[in-house]
Amino acid sequence: MSATTQETLEREPWTGPTRHYDIVKEGVIATFVVLVLTVVLAAIFSSPDDPALTFQGWAKSAPDNLYATTVAELAGTSDSATYGPPYNTNGDGQAMGPIAPQKWAGVHQPVDPPNDFVINPLSSQQQPADVADALVTWTSASADVQTGWATGYDTALNDPQGANGDATKVPAGVGGPVPTLATGLVAMATSGALDSVLPAPGQFFTTDNTKQILFLGDGSYLDDAGTANHLQGNEWGMMNETGNFPGQQWLAPFSFWYQLPIFNSDATTGVAATMTANADLYILAIIAVMMLLVIFLPYIPGLRSIPRWIPLHKLVWRDYYRSRK
Amino acid sequence: MSTTTARHESAPAAPPTTWIGHLRGLLERKLPYEKLLPETQPSYVASWIYVFGVATLGALGVIVASGAVLAFEGPAWYHISHTGLFFNSLHFWSVQLFFFFMVIHLFGKFWMAAWRGNRAKTWITGTLAFVVSVGAALTGYVVQTNFDSQWIAFEAKDGLNATGVGSWFNVANLGQNLLIHVFLLPAIIAVLVAIHVLLVRVHGVVPPIDAAKVEAPPVPTVPEREGVR
Numbered sequence: 001m002s003a004t005t006q007e008t009l010e011r012e013p014w015t016g017p018t019r020h021y022d023i024v025k026e027g028v029i030a031t032f033v034v035l036v037l038t039v040v041l042a043a044i045f046s047s048p049d050d051p052a053l054t055f056q057g058w059a060k061s062a063p064d065n066l067y068a069t070t071v072a073e074l075a076g077t078s079d080s081a082t083y084g085p086p087y088n089t090n091g092d093g094q095a096m097g098p099i100a101p102q103k104w105a106g107v108h109q110p111v112d113p114p115n116d117f118v119i120n121p122l123s124s125q126q127q128p129a130d131v132a133d134a135l136v137t138w139t140s141a142s143a144d145v146q147t148g149w150a151t152g153y154d155t156a157l158n159d160p161q162g163a164n165g166d167a168t169k170v171p172a173g174v175g176g177p178v179p180t181l182a183t184g185l186v187a188m189a190t191s192g193a194l195d196s197v198l199p200a201p202g203q204f205f206t207t208d209n210t211k212q213i214l215f216l217g218d219g220s221y222l223d224d225a226g227t228a229n230h231l232q233g234n235e236w237g238m239m240n241e242t243g244n245f246p247g248q249q250w251l252a253p254f255s256f257w258y259q260l261p262i263f264n265s266d267a268t269t270g271v272a273a274t275m276t277a278n279a280d281l282y283i284l285a286i287i288a289v290m291m292l293l294v295i296f297l298p299y300i301p302g303l304r305s306i307p308r309w310i311p312l313h314k315l316v317w318r319d320y321y322r323s324r325k
Numbered sequence: 326m327s328t329t330t331a332r333h334e335s336a337p338a339a340p341p342t343t344w345i346g347h348l349r350g351l352l353e354r355k356l357p358y359e360k361l362l363p364e365t366q367p368s369y370v371a372s373w374i375y376v377f378g379v380a381t382l383g384a385l386g387v388i389v390a391s392g393a394v395l396a397f398e399g400p401a402w403y404h405i406s407h408t409g410l411f412f413n414s415l416h417f418w419s420v421q422l423f424f425f426f427m428v429i430h431l432f433g434k435f436w437m438a439a440w441r442g443n444r445a446k447t448w449i450t451g452t453l454a455f456v457v458s459v460g461a462a463l464t465g466y467v468v469q470t471n472f473d474s475q476w477i478a479f480e481a482k483d484g485l486n487a488t489g490v491g492s493w494f495n496v497a498n499l500g501q502n503l504l505i506h507v508f509l510l511p512a513i514i515a516v517l518v519a520i521h522v523l524l525v526r527v528h529g530v531v532p533p534i535d536a537a538k539v540e541a542p543p544v545p546t547v548p549e550r551e552g553v554r
Contacts, residue, residue: 006532006535006536006537009442009536009537009540010443010444010532010536011442011443013529014367014529014532016367016536016540017368018365018366018367019365019366020364020365021364021370022364023362023379026379027379027382030376030379030380030382031382031383031386031387033380033383034380034387034419034422034426035383037418037422038387038418039415041418041422042417043414045414045418046410046411046414047403047410047413047414047417047418048417048471049403049410049413050471050472050473051472052470052471052474052475053472053475085486085492086486086491086492093486093487094483094486094487101487101489102488102491104489105490105491105492108492108493207498207499207503208495208497208498208500209478209497209499210497210498213478213479214497216475216479217479222475222476225472225476226480229472229476231476233480237480238480241473242472245417246421248459248462248463248466249421250424250459250462251459280483280486280488281487281488284487291456294452295453295456296449297435297440297448298440298444298445298449299445304440312436313436313438313533313534313535314535316374316436316437317372317437317533317534319371319372320368320371321533321539323368
């Protein structure tokens with residue numbers, strides 16, 4: 001080979017020594033080996049499949065929590081009710097200073113927790129007389145009266161100096177029809193009826209589980225199950241899987257940031273509180289920058305030279321370098 | 326209407342005048358058969374690291390095949406069928422292997438600075454295929470119709486909503502995610518992978534970083550410029 005620069009060598013077709021190399025044969029063998037490996041792994045370890053949680057299961061294992069969550073939905077104090085876009089306008093969502101893409105995107109999947117989670121499901125089924133009467137009372141009242149009933153009862157139910165979560169200790173008469181509605185919904189959930197009615201009352205086809213997921217997440221039932229399976233974000237849950245199965249390991253660079261105290265703080269004021277409250281947006285912005293750096297790495301001075309500074313390539317091409325000496 | 330032209334066998338071919346003719350000419354110049362399906366490779370193509378690219382393609386093949394079976398039987402089949410659970414397991418483990426091979430392939434190509442010599446597009450299509458694959462995996466996890474998919478949908482929605490993307494990409498919408506998972510993202514990955522592989526064939530496997538020194542040691546080389554291109 002005549003004297004040439006490295007750049008020319010890289011750009012021009014290779015004219016140096018060659019070796020026989022059957023790419024097709026290599027591909028067929030590699031695919032076969034991967035197939036065998038997959039079959040062996042599948043046969044030995046199977047795959048994770050913990051059954052989906054149900055509202056019936058929630059009602060049976062934690063009826064008080066479902067009851068309190070139902071009251072919070074009616075009062076508009078649940079996470080879903082105060083979420084903001086894309087579900088409603090009751091919050092602004094996350095923001096990075098003046099940058100608020102969640103708010104800018106607006107409401108695209110409208111969710112109205114009092115009606116979607118409680119009133120419509122109850123109204124779609126035949127109810128006991130007291131629940132039917134409570135429904136009439138609720139729907140006949142103005143929005144202000146409804147809010148007064150629900151927030152009054154929600155406050156009384158969760159008063160640490162009073163009922164402290166025990167519905168039997170809430171003074172009689174507080175909340176108008178709210179306790180009867182909540183009891184009716186827990187009963188409906190216990191029977192299993194709520195699971196099939198919630199996504200789309202009165203509709204034949206259902207392909208959207210947004211309402212179920214949001215309602216389920218407003219209580220402690222889903223959260224407790226996530227904690228029990230080590231799936232919480234602050235314990236690398238994003239890349240964990242139920243049981244002992246590997247999860248989405250490739251999300252490690254993403255999950256890493258959620259472990260940092262600044263994005264995982266109990267602070268209620270200050271920078272840490274702001275960063276934690278808006279952690280998803282900050283972390284996704286960091287990931288977007290990291291992703292762009294990797295994608296356009298060939299054009300980034302310094303970064304693209306790391307392989308020359310740390311010459312691991314000598315390991316990869318050790319046979320070539322040795323044979324050509 | 327068509328026209329016919331008589332062409333003498335020994336006469337040089339006329340320059341193409343049609344779009345298809347230009348396309349054929351481009352392919353003949355850039356990717357002749359001996360380049361597309363070569364029987365030899367440069368002598369430096371001799372390392373286990375080269376296996377991981379083709380192993381990634383093999384795993385992708387198993388993913389598509391097992392996914393096709395699952396698609397015909399529906400997303401809830403594997404909950405009630407031992408055969409379904411086995412195919413689901415094939416799908417699950419082939420995805421794990423796919424990412425394992427792909428990450429090793431990616432790291433390998435990084436340390437080989439494989440974007441040198443006008444191969445940046447090859448690197449970019451590969452990294453894009455990785456990014457889209459992460460999305461395909463996410464949609465796969467949320468269409469499992471089990472507790473895992475409930476949890477992941479609930480958690481992932483906040484990140485997507487925070488960026489505004491959640492308004493159109495709703496991980497709690499099973500129907501939407503099923504379509505994205507079994508058609509849209511696999512189609513994008515297939516196109517990216519096809520372009521990636523064709524670019525590898527067009528430009529050939531990148532020579533070693535010190536190839537010039539090895540191939541012509543006695544001749545003083547031009548001073549190295551900053552960076553590895």
